[in-house]
Amino acid sequence: MADPRHVKELRIFRSDIEAGKLKRTSRGCSFEFQSSFLANSRFDGLSYQMKKAVHPFNIEGNNLHPFFAGLLPEGLRLKSLLRNIKTSPDDLFSLFVASGNRVIGDVYADSMFDTDDWPIAPKLNQIDFYDYLAEILTRNTYLQGEDTISGVQEKISASMINFPVNIAKSRYCYILKLNPKDKPNLIENEFCCMRLAELCGIEVAKTKLVKDKNHNLGLLVERFDRKWDESRKKMLMHHQEDACQFLNRYPADKYIISMNDIAKGIERISSAPAAILIKLIRIFCFSYLLGNGDLHAKNISLVTFDGGSFVNLTPAYDLISTYIYGDHKMANKFDGKDDNIRRSAVINFGARFGILKKAMEHMLDKLISDFAKHNELLTNIPMEEKSHHHLQRMIEKRLADLGGLEK
Numbered sequence: 416m417a418d419p420r421h422v423k424e425l426r427i428f429r430s431d432i433e434a435g436k437l438k439r440t441s442r443g444c445s446f447e448f449q450s451s452f453l454a455n456s457r458f459d460g461l462s463y464q465m466k467k468a469v470h471p472f473n474i475e476g477n478n479l480h481p482f483f484a485g486l487l488p489e490g491l492r493l494k495s496l497l498r499n500i501k502t503s504p505d506d507l508f509s510l511f512v513a514s515g516n517r518v519i520g521d522v523y524a525d526s527m528f529d530t531d532d533w534p535i536a537p538k539l540n541q542i543d544f545y546d547y548l549a550e551i552l553t554r555n556t557y558l559q560g561e562d563t564i565s566g567v568q569e570k571i572s573a574s575m576i577n578f579p580v581n582i583a584k585s586r587y588c589y590i591l592k593l594n595p596k597d598k599p600n601l602i603e604n605e606f607c608c609m610r611l612a613e614l615c616g617i618e619v620a621k622t623k624l625v626k627d628k629n630h631n632l633g634l635l636v637e638r639f640d641r642k643w644d645e646s647r648k649k650m651l652m653h654h655q656e657d658a659c660q661f662l663n664r665y666p667a668d669k670y671i672i673s674m675n676d677i678a679k680g681i682e683r684i685s686s687a688p689a690a691i692l693i694k695l696i697r698i699f700c701f702s703y704l705l706g707n708g709d710l711h712a713k714n715i716s717l718v719t720f721d722g723g724s725f726v727n728l729t730p731a732y733d734l735i736s737t738y739i740y741g742d743h744k745m746a747n748k749f750d751g752k753d754d755n756i757r758r759s760a761v762i763n764f765g766a767r768f769g770i771l772k773k774a775m776e777h778m779l780d781k782l783i784s785d786f787a788k789h790n791e792l793l794t795n796i797p798m799e800e801k802s803h804h805h806l807q808r809m810i811e812k813r814l815a816d817l818g819g820l821e822k
Contacts, residue, residue, distance in 0.1 A: 417512075418500075419500050419502070419509040419510075419512035419513040420500065420501075420502055420506070420509045422439075422508075422509070422512045423438060423439050424436055424437070424438045424439070425437040425438075425511070425512060425515070425524045425525060426524070426525035427446065427461070427522065427523070427524055427525075428522070428523055428524075428525065429452075429458055429461055429521055429522050429654075430457075430458075430521045430652055432452060432455060432457065432458070433449060433451070433452065433525075434448060434449070434452045434458075434461050434522070435447050435448040435449045435452060435461070436449065437483070437508075437511075437524070439478060439508050440473070440478075442475040442476075443473065443474045443475040443476060443477055443478050444473075444474050444477065444478045444479050444480060444508060445471045445472065445473045445474075446461070446465065446471065446472045446480060447471040447472070448461070448467060448468065448469075452467075453467050453469070459724070461482070461522055462482045462522065462654075462656060462660065462661070463656055463660075463661045463684045463717070463726075464482060464660075464661065464663045465480070465482060477505070477507060477665070478505075478506065478507055478508040479507035479508050479510075479511055481659065481660065481663050481664055481665050482522075482656070482660050482663070483507075483511050483515070484507050484511075484665050484666060485565065485656070485657055485659050485660040485665075485666055485713070486511070486514075486515060486518040486519060486520070486522075486523075486563065486565065487507065487510050487511060487514060487515075487563070487565065487666075488514060488563055488564065488565060489565055489566055489666065490566070490568065490569070491548075491552060491569055492552075492564075492570075493510075494552075495551075495552040495553075495555075496510060496513060496514060496555060496557070497510070499513075499554060499555040500513050500555065511524060512524065513555060513557060514555075514557040514563040515563065516557070516563075517557070517561070517562045517563055517572075518562070518563045519563075519564065519565060519638075519640055519655055520640055520652065520653070520654050520655040520656065521640070521652035521653060521654045521655075522654070535577075536574065536575050536576050536577040537576065537577060538576075538577045539576055539577065539578050539579065539582070539625065539627065539628075540627075540628050541628060542576065542627055542628060543627050543628060543629045543631060544571070544591070544593050544627045544631050544633050545593065545631060547571065547575075547576075547627075548569060548571055548593060551571065551575070556575065561574060561575050562574055562588070562590075564590050565657075565666070565713065566713070566733065568592055568593075568595055568601070568733075569592070569593040569594070569595050570590055570591060570592045570593065571590075571591045571593070572589075572590060572591070573588070573589035573590060573591045573635060574588070574589075576591065578625070578635075582623065582625055582635065583635060586643035586650070587637055587638075587641070587643065588637070588638040588641040588650070589635050589636060589637055589638060590635075590636045590638060591625070591633045591634070591635055591636075592605070592633065592634040592636060593631075593633055593634075594632070598740055599797075600796060600797045600798070601735060602624070602632045602633065602634045603624075603632065603795065603796050603797060604735045604736055604739070604796045605622070605634055605733070605734065605735045606622055606624055606634055607792050607793055607795050607796050608705060608707070608734040608735050608736055608793075609622050609731075609734055610622075610792055611705070611786070611789055611790060611792045611793065612698075612701055612731055612734050614785060614788075614789040614792070615701055615782055615785040615786055615789065616697075616781065616782070616785060617694075617697060617698060617701060617731050618694075618730045618731065619730050619731045619732070619734070620636050620637060620638075620639055620730045620731070620732040621636070621637040622634055622635065622636050622637070623635045636732070639653070639655075639718070639729055639730050640652065640653045640654075640655045640718065640729075641653070642720075653718055653719065653720045654718065654719040654720075655716050655717070655718045655729060656716060656717055657712060657713045657714070657715060657716045658672060658676075658677045658680065658712035658713070658715045658716070659672065659712045659713055661680055661681075661684060661717055662676060662677070662680045662712070664712070666713060668712065669711040669712040669713045669746075670711050670712075670746055670747065672711075672712040672747055673747055673748045673749070673751075674695075674699060674747050674748065674749045674750075674764075675748075675749075675750065675764075677695070677712065677715060677747070678692055678695070678764075678768055681695070681717070682768060684717065684726055685717075685726045686726075688768060688769070689768060689769045689770050691717075691726070691727060691728050692765070692768050692770060693765065693770050693774060693775070693778060694728045695715065695728055696761060696764065696765055696770075696775075696778070697778055697782060698710070698715075698728075698731050699745075699749065700756075700761060700779065700782055700817055701734075701782060701786070702734065702745070703745060703756050703813055703816075703817070704782075704783075704786050704790075704810060704813050704814060704817065705734065705735075705736050705738075705793075706736045706737060706738025706739070706742075706743070706806060706809055706810075706813075707734060707735055707736060707737060707738075707745075708737040708738070708742035708743065708744050708745055708746050709733065709735055709737050709742070709746055710734075710745065710746050710747065711746040711747055712747060714732065714733045714746075715728075716728070716729040716732075717729065736793065736796070736806065738805070738806055738809055739796065739798050739802045739803075739805075739806055743809075749761075749764065750763075750764060755816065756813075756816055756817070757816055757817075757819070758779060758816065758817050758818060758819040759819070761775065761779065761817065762775045762776065762779075779817055779818075782817070783814055783817055783818050786810075786814065787814060790810055793806065
């Protein structure tokens with residue numbers, strides 16, 4: 416088994432095709448396409464930024480490109496990985512060697528490890544989610560077949576648990592999310608917010624509440640970057656990039672990237688940006704009404720399905736109300752503002768990207784109507800009465816903001 420810190424070169428694949436080599440250099444990192452991939456017409460590049468080219472993509476100062484860095488684990492899982500392979504946080508190349516084989520999307524590294532001895536996943540009714548997570552954090556389970564999922568919230572790849580077929584359907588891939596210590600009832604929060612988004616006409620990742628042997632709740636989220644193809648009898652990998660990746664920015668920038676930056680990036684990438692951007696603006700406005708201060712650049716992603724060329728916004732994910740935890744500002748600024756977003760500003764924003772005023776007004780009117788009709792769902796989130804009162808006052812104020820009314 417290779418020591419990730421000593422690996423100098425990785426084979427990189429897109430779907431089932433070898434794309435090129437990722438190498439450490441004395442000053443940073445280099446990726447170079449191989450000739451057979453350049454000659455293959457199936458893909459136009461490795462990512463939305465790294466298009467086919469005969470020259471290498473070199474970087475200095477960091478030892479991993481932003482696109483690959485965006486595939487790394489975060490939060491407790493990152494701390495565990497650093498501890499287990501005994502490296503420093505800035506040694507991104509070694510982190511990718513250790514965790515880059517089973518990542519989000521269709522770009523991944525060839526495994527450097529022997530995975531023949533993967534342990535049998537325990538049954539749902541045999542584990543406590545939190546004890547199991549603590550056990551997982553003591554070792555690098557990415558070497559045992561666990562998928563690498565970015566994001567700070569505590570989570571376990573559902574491949575590490577044997578779920579009954581009536582809970583998790585076979586031939587689907589899942590993520591299991593848990594409540595963090597600093598945000599009580601976040602699971603119930605996200606479940607309610609995702610359901611509310613769906614009732615407001617927003618396409619969302621499919622979620623389900625599940626319980627362990629001690630009746631602790633977890634949120635089972637169906638992955639949309641994996642899809643079973645019955646005709647080919649195989650799991651397809653769809654290309655997915657979050658906004659940090661498609662803007663060629665490192666994950667640390669996720670809160671300083673503006674919605675304007677994201678919109679401009681989508682305009683450069685897509686041949687039909689207006690259709691994507693009106694969906695994005697609707698999710699932003701929904702998050703504003705919700706009090707979701709966690710709609711940062713890694714929670715906005717684009718997808719291209721099964722090697723096609725059409726780029727679209729992924730279903731919405733990680734939608735929560737952070738307002739009830741005291742976070743009252745939006746994560747990314749919208750025309751320089753992170754609060755008091757007015758209807759006129761939203762319409763003007765859309766107009767700059769080719770979205771007709773009539774289309775924007777229709778979108779806002781429907782969103783406001785649906786949100787006003789269904790936001791009682793949020794009362795299902797366990798919270799103090801005082802927090803509920805403040806949340807409702809905020810919702811009333813922001814409905815008026817987007818409705819063009821004085822409040």
